[in-house]
Amino acid sequence: xxxxxxxxxxxxxxxxxxxxxxxxxxxxxxxxxxxxxxxxxxxxxxxxxxxxxxxxxxxxxxxxxxxxxxxxxxxxxxxxxxxxxxxxxxxxxxxxxxxxxxxxxxxxxxxxxxxxxxxxxxxxxxxxxxxxxxxxxxxxxxxxxxxxxxxxxxxxxxxxxxxxxxxxxxxxxxxxxxxxxxxxxxxxxxxxxxxxxxxxxxxxxxxxxxxxxxxxxxxxxxxxxxxxxxxxxxxxxxxxxxxxxxxxxxxxxxxxxxxxxxxxxxxxxxxxxxxxxxxxxxxx
Amino acid sequence: xxxxxxxxxxxxxxxxxxxxxxxxxxxxxxxxxxxxxxxxxxxxxxxxxxxxxxxxxxxxxxxxxxxxxxxxxxxxxxxxxxxxxxxxxxxxxxxxxxxxxxxxxxxxxxxxxxxxxxxxxxxxxxxxxxxxxxxxxxxxxxxxxxxxxxxxxxxxxxxxxxxxxxxxxxxxxxxxxxxxxxxxxxxxxxxxxxxxxxxxxxxxxxxxxxxxxxxxxxxxxxxxxxxxxxxxxxxxxxxxxxxxxxxxxxxxxxxxxxxxxxxxxxxxxxxxxxxxxxxxxxxxxxxxxxxxxxxxxxxxxxxxxxxxxxxxxxxxxxxxxxxxxxxxxxxxxxxxxxxxxxxxxxxxxxxxxxxxxxxxxxxxxxxxxxxxxxxxxxxxxxxxxxxxxxxxxxxxxxx
Numbered sequence: 228x229x230x231x232x233x234x235x236x237x238x239x240x241x242x243x244x245x246x247x248x249x250x251x252x253x254x255x256x257x258x259x260x261x262x263x264x265x266x267x268x269x270x271x272x273x274x275x276x277x278x279x280x281x282x283x284x285x286x287x288x289x290x291x292x293x294x295x296x297x298x299x300x301x302x303x304x305x306x307x308x309x310x311x312x313x314x315x316x317x318x319x320x321x322x323x324x325x326x327x328x329x330x331x332x333x334x335x336x337x338x339x340x341x342x343x344x345x346x347x348x349x350x351x352x353x354x355x356x357x358x359x360x361x362x363x364x365x366x367x368x369x370x371x372x373x374x375x376x377x378x379x380x381x382x383x384x385x386x387x388x389x390x391x392x393x394x395x396x397x398x399x400x401x402x403x404x405x406x407x408x409x410x411x412x413x414x415x416x417x418x419x420x421x422x423x424x425x426x427x428x429x430x431x432x433x434x435x436x437x438x439x440x441x442x443x444x445x446x447x448x449x450x451x452x453x454x455x456x457x458x459x460x461x462x463x464x465x466x467x468x469x470x471x472x473x474x475x476x477x478x479x480x481x482x483x484x485x486x487x488x489x490x491x492x493x494x495x496x497x498x499x500x501x502x503x504x505x506x507x508x509x510x511x
Numbered sequence: 512x513x514x515x516x517x518x519x520x521x522x523x524x525x526x527x528x529x530x531x532x533x534x535x536x537x538x539x540x541x542x543x544x545x546x547x548x549x550x551x552x553x554x555x556x557x558x559x560x561x562x563x564x565x566x567x568x569x570x571x572x573x574x575x576x577x578x579x580x581x582x583x584x585x586x587x588x589x590x591x592x593x594x595x596x597x598x599x600x601x602x603x604x605x606x607x608x609x610x611x612x613x614x615x616x617x618x619x620x621x622x623x624x625x626x627x628x629x630x631x632x633x634x635x636x637x638x639x640x641x642x643x644x645x646x647x648x649x650x651x652x653x654x655x656x657x658x659x660x661x662x663x664x665x666x667x668x669x670x671x672x673x674x675x676x677x678x679x680x681x682x683x684x685x686x687x688x689x690x691x692x693x694x695x696x697x698x699x700x701x702x703x704x705x706x707x708x709x710x711x712x713x714x715x716x717x718x719x720x721x722x723x724x725x726x727x728x729x730x731x732x733x734x735x736x737x738x739x740x741x742x743x744x745x746x747x748x749x750x751x752x753x754x755x756x757x758x759x760x761x762x763x764x765x766x767x768x769x770x771x772x773x774x775x776x777x778x779x780x781x782x783x784x785x786x787x788x789x790x791x792x793x794x795x796x797x798x799x800x801x802x803x804x805x806x807x808x809x810x811x812x813x814x815x816x817x818x819x820x821x822x823x824x825x826x827x828x829x830x831x832x833x834x835x836x837x838x839x840x841x842x843x844x845x846x847x848x849x850x851x852x853x854x855x856x857x858x859x860x861x862x863x864x865x866x867x868x869x870x871x872x873x874x875x876x877x878x879x880x881x882x883x884x885x886x887x888x889x890x891x892x893x894x895x896x897x898x899x900x901x902x903x904x905x906x907x908x909x910x
Binding site: 407409410412413414415416417418419420423427428431432434 | 589591615616617618619620622624626628630631632633634643644646647648691695701
């Protein structure tokens with residue numbers, strides 16, 4: 228060959244960027260990691276410390292309040308099943324990780340979604356970023372998470388937030404943009420300010436759509452929490468990971484089924500809440 | 512200050528849609544036609560030099576077919592659509608000159624708006640919908656609740672305040688829409704095809720109620736409609752629009768009597784003449800009038816000569832007293848007319864429509880009197896006059 232096209236040093240560039248970021252920000256992120264990690268650990272330890280039957284009853288009552296007796300009983304049976312499989316501790320670890328990640332994802336994602344709906348320019352920046360976040364194989368996020376947050380739950384949490392946030396952003400923006408134009412016009416005609424329009428009309432009307440996004444975020448968070456076992460997140464994913472390493476098919480399926488049970492419980496609750504959040508949508 | 516000054520003055524309102532509005536405006540002002548300007552610049556002309564006044568206590572109907580620019584025109588008044596040029600004066604304020612903040616304040620207190628598809632907020636109860644305008648104004652919760660409940664009662668929705676819009680029929684939803692606008696106690700009420708989405712029967716009721724309400728509240732109402740019958744039912748002046756321009760303004764009767772062009776003539780062709788033409792328009796001078804102390808014989812003489820079906824009897828001040836027919840007169844000899852009177856009610860005010868006149872004629876003896884506010888005799892309408900009036904209108908509208 229007379230000449231050769233040189234390889235674009237993409238990997239090297241990514242490393243340089245990451246190194247730079249690590250050098251400048253890892254102090255902050257490590258400190259943050261310590262705080263969040265302690266929080267996650269303390270919550271998990273607290274719940275694990277309580278007698279499982281008590282936790283199951285408390286969960287049941289909470290779910291009953293949020294939804295119906297049927298879903299509450301079904302969820303309690305599901306949790307009892309997981310306890311019976313001796314996966315109780317792992318279940319709680321995964322659950323706490325999912326909920327914490329989801330909370331962060333919502334706290335960051337909903338404002339971004341609102342911004343994206345209100346500003347076309349902002350949306351043009353956000354949209355491709357979202358596409359990338361969702362197409363990138365999820366475990367790639369695990370690698371840079373480690374230098375920032377160290378091995379363990381917080382890195383898992385970070386990767387989960389990045390992976391699970393896009394549906395919340397997308398559906399928040401969609402919900403707001405889908406506000407019927409005549410209602411926006413009515414709000415304008417009565418002299419609403421931009422914020423009044425947002426908080427009194429657009430956001431309340433977008434709630435069912437946003438809830439659908441939250442439901443997807445929780446489901447994605449659960450799937451990521453399982454993968455995050457590879458960097459020591461523990462939980463049900465940890466059980467699967469162990470089974471893979473030891474080639475124990477039975478143990479693997481048992482943990483897998485446990486994840487499915489947890490997923491179904493979370494899905495039913497959020498779907499119910501999504502459907503019934505707006506009072507005028509209730510039957511009758 | 513001049514008491515008769517209109518509350519709302521729309522002056523030379525022009526709206527050009529599209530990015531080429533800046534280039535299109537001078538061409539339009541130079542007298543090029545809508546089609547020419549659109550061809551030259553690609554800009555679509557929504558409104559062209561629209562001017563009209565609205566007085567306090569009036570329901571002005573802006574009428575036209577779809578695409579005539581009537582809704583655009585309404586939205587330019589409160590600047591939901593930004594006019595390209597021209598001005599809108601409400602009292603002494605030039606709405607088109609307000610900045611964003613002032614416009615918001617102005618909309619909050621001065622304009623109420625009612626929409627074709629109601630545009631109620633589905634996630635709020637009727638009460639919270641009606642409160643909306645007051646809420647964005649920052650009125651205290653107790654006060655705005657009271658004012659909202661009063662408005663709800665005004666439109667006849669008492670007891671429905673805790674329901675959601677989806678639980679109400681279309682007619683009731685639009686009542687709520689009207690209450691939402693009235694709760695602000697605005698000076699100007701903008702109504703965009705407000706009753707067009709309702710069933711015909713409910714639409715008629717709402718039109719009548721709006722007229723009754725307006726008599727009491729004396730707002731300044733601009734009502735957009737595509738329906739001539741609705742415009743007539745609301746009873747006020749009409750601004751007829753076509754292709755973004757005003758073709759003619761006036762009452763429906765003006766349109767019938769003096770149509771500005773063929774378009775207006777065609778527009779009013781199928782109008783219910785009986786509902787538009789007044790008794791005052793159709794009456795003529797009576798040929799057989801007698802004061803009530805005259806004798807029957809005198810009356811019979813003039814009646815026979817005139818060819819009228821009845822003698823119209825008045826008192827000394829010229830006030831209508833009743834009628835007497837030939838049969839009665841023949842049998843009465845020298846009796847004074849006042850003792851023979853019948854049909855004291857065989858009369859209509861000059862402002863009544865021919866519909867009312869027809870009803871009276873049907874139950875009477877072939878002729879009724881047309882009277883003024885003090886029952887003074889203005890003229891008469893006989894069956895033949897009615898037919899003649901109808902025939903006249905027909906030929907005016909078809910040729």
